[in-house]
Amino acid sequence: INPPPNFGGAVNYGSAFLPAHFQGTRINDAGELAHLKAGTSGDLQRKQLDLIQSMNRDLAGTPGAPDQVDGVIESYELAFRMQGKVPQLLDISKEPQKVKDAYGIKPGPAGAFARQCLMARRLSEAGVRFVEICQPGWDHHNNLHKGLINNCAAVDQPTSALLADLENRGLLEDTLVIFGSEFGRQPTTQGVDGRDHNITGYPMALAGAGIKKGVTYGATDEYGIKAVEGRMHTNDLHATLLALMGLDHEKLTYRYAGRDFRLTDVAGKVVKEIMA
Template sequence: MFRSPQSPQLSRRTVLRSSGAGFGYLALAGLLGQDALKSQASAAVEQPLLPKAPVLPTKAKRIIFIFMEGAMSQHDTFDYKPELIRSNGKSGPGGGTVTASKFRFKQYGETGTYFSELLPNIAKHADKMCWLRGLHTDTPAHPQAVVQLHTGSANAALTRPSMGSWLLYGLGTDNQDLPGYVTINPPPNFGGAVNYGSAFLPAHYQGTRITDQGYLPNLKAASAAKLQRKQLDLIQGMNRDFARQAGSPDPVDGIIASYELGFRMQDKVPELLDISKEPEHIRDAYGIKDGAAGSFARQCLMARRLSEAGVRFVEICQGGWDHHNNLHKGLLDRTASIDQPTAALLSDLEARGMLNDTLVLFGSEFGRLPTAQGQDGRDHNITGYSMFLAGAGVKKGFTYGATDELGIKAVDGRMHTNDLHATLLALMGLDHERLTYRYAGRDFRLTDVAGEVVKDIFA
């Protein structure tokens, strides 16, 4: 369970079994009185997503995760390695032929950070970025690695709560009329709903899936709100009667909360996701256009609108980075779709003062090798790759960690996926060792039994 002084708003079952949370159930009842304790438990059931105070000092209030599904090639985008150029055509340490990038690199900003010609707009934000250059993970298979990045566990068969669900569980959300966790165009294959599910956490902590067209499945128009309210009151009455019965399953509480949230969302969400209401100059800055070519731009603008409205965690996704072949042309296509919108999102957040309390994470499930695969491709690399952070709580224009001369292995400032999760939670004001939930006889957490917080990157 979540043993934290920040809030009593937990699930009904958790509140009633909190014998280890500093005070036992009877001691707490003695301090607060039986009526107060019942009121607490009732509030937890009725409003499980109320905002909770962080337990650690923090500036970050929300996260936008920009996920490049399929493993973006760092060697062709933002990891400049002079040795890669000097060793071009030679045999690599682990076999294969070392292959330099076909794209030109140059330095940007006062930090002199290298970017390739593929990312000229993102590169303009070089001095805002906090680079994690020594990342590594456990498995080179996409499904397992994507699931591990999102849930902390590479074993998709043993489903774990997603990163966004843990954040929602620990912090709640600021807008009770909106979901606290939204995923836009989530990966359809590599783990699917596992990547935004709540697993054994109560159901109200799972992510809400929408499309880049603003479509939210099963959300009806609010034209018949009075009739729907009557129908919902009847259903909720039966749900609550069932929930009060001995042995009723915990998910009933989540269903009750989700029905109420769905009713409120009918009025708020369609307008919020209608990006046509944005001024023309904003839409132009993001590069909004119709069809598939404008998908990522729409996601970025939606992410800003959702975050501004109080959503705690927003993930946006761009697939198609698995370049075992057709690397050159594929990178031209993929980077053209993300460069302008990502840069516009960072600029927009900064202009609105939101970058002061919003943490942006950009990256893939792993990286790619410096050696060639076939005529025009690169294979997976789990031993050394990069991501960047920007915004609340992290140092600007800072680099933590490094890979070797060819960019194969992390050799300095090594960060496992568990360390990344521990650090992200700390940046949001949560202690990863205390953010736990008891299930199947043991306390689970996002970082399992590992994870070190990398405080060197904290502003």
């Protein structure tokens, strides 16, 4: 579930070195999936889709056909199946008012993250295996004071409500929640009212399936600039997340560009200290 497409675009949910059909499906914070609504009857649409898919498969079978063709075939079939299920699944209007109040649902951009969190719960409850929600506007090179107040107000209540809702419904015990970003911020100011990027020491928060409760792992120096205790590289984080899902990162490979690739490349250590 993503904000407007100018926020990173498909890189936020792309398939990287995996085939295109592993890419995620983007939904906006209003619960709308682009071009999902059928313009014809189901039978006619199925005939049209079968014709298009036969042409796609012919193309996929030709020498030098791009890998994306397989992804297009899969996405067309997925969209056809989703037409009857997704609109009702993403419709939060029928949720009890006390639930909407707990998440802080409100109209307009100010309620975007809250709507995403509630839809994430509904998707998880329906069996969707991976859900990503995003909140832009944290790149505070200036206007830091007001920006932090606004952003924290937008995410604090919905995040708390999502975790409580998952726990109350018995979903948190097998749902892993990851709260993080691409990098942190410097503890020193940038200009009058801003902070620059920091890649050497910043936190990630994990909750739910397989994670110890109330545990802090690692620490930065006294200034909050560099990680000095329990340092966890991104590869270590990925290895640990895969282990929590029952997967051995060293065996999970895909041949791409002439060699076997894996998410952790040639590194990665499972950090068992944070596991329950």
